Amino acid sequence: MLQAVPAAAAGGVFDEMRFGTTASISNGDKREHGVFPSVTVFLDPLGADSAKDLGEKLLRPRIHAGAAIATSSHGANEVFGGLSWTFDVTKQFFVEFGAGGTVHDGDLHADDTSGPKLGCRLLFREYAAAGFRFDEHWNLSATVEHASHAELCDGPNDGLTRAGLALGYKF
Incomplete structure (x- = not known):
């Protein structure tokens, strides 16, 4: 019988999974309706968790990939990915920043x-x-995210701006 072994313990790069829900925080006609359940997977092939100082943290981002599903016809479904940097404020509190597409x-x-x-x-x-x-596995984070084309393509650029909560499990 096969037994599950956490990827980190097996030397893998699979690091964390988060399940969240966001809602639009835009105003007026730019506002999306409904909520946006999401899942995000974090990979750590560069060893971000073992970085010793700020310089190493900056040079060793985690990779994230995920999807958000619209619950209303006036919202956008997304598939996203990019790089993430996590910084410990204390042993329990952290801040995180990410960028991608x-x-x-x-x-x-x-x-x-x-x-x-x-x-x-x-x-x-x-x-x-x-x-x-x-604890060493479970976390809860408040998030704010924004997506736009930064005026690099023709047409309107209202953007998607959402905020919410995510429950994470670190392997």
Whole structure:
């Protein structure tokens, strides 16, 4: 019978999984409706967890990939990925920053719908989080994230701006 072995214990790079929910914090016609359940996987092939100082932390980001699902027709589904940097404030509290890209299925130019007009399918995505570790495995973080095309493609650039909570399990 096969027995599950955590990837980190087996020398793997799979580091953490987070399940979250966000909601739009934009105003007016740029606001998405509904909530956005998400899952994010973090990989640590560069050994971010073993970095000793700030310089090493900056040179050893984790890699993240995930997806967010819209619960309303006036929201955008996303598949995203990028790099993440986690910094311990104390043993229990941490802050995290990430940057990368996302592909979405939201409105690009439509004038007859409410919700953000995004201009192109591929957007830059960045996020920040503040979290609390309950123990060596479980954590809870408050997040804010933003995606836009930074005026690099034609059309509107309302962007996606969301905030929420995520429950994480570190392997």
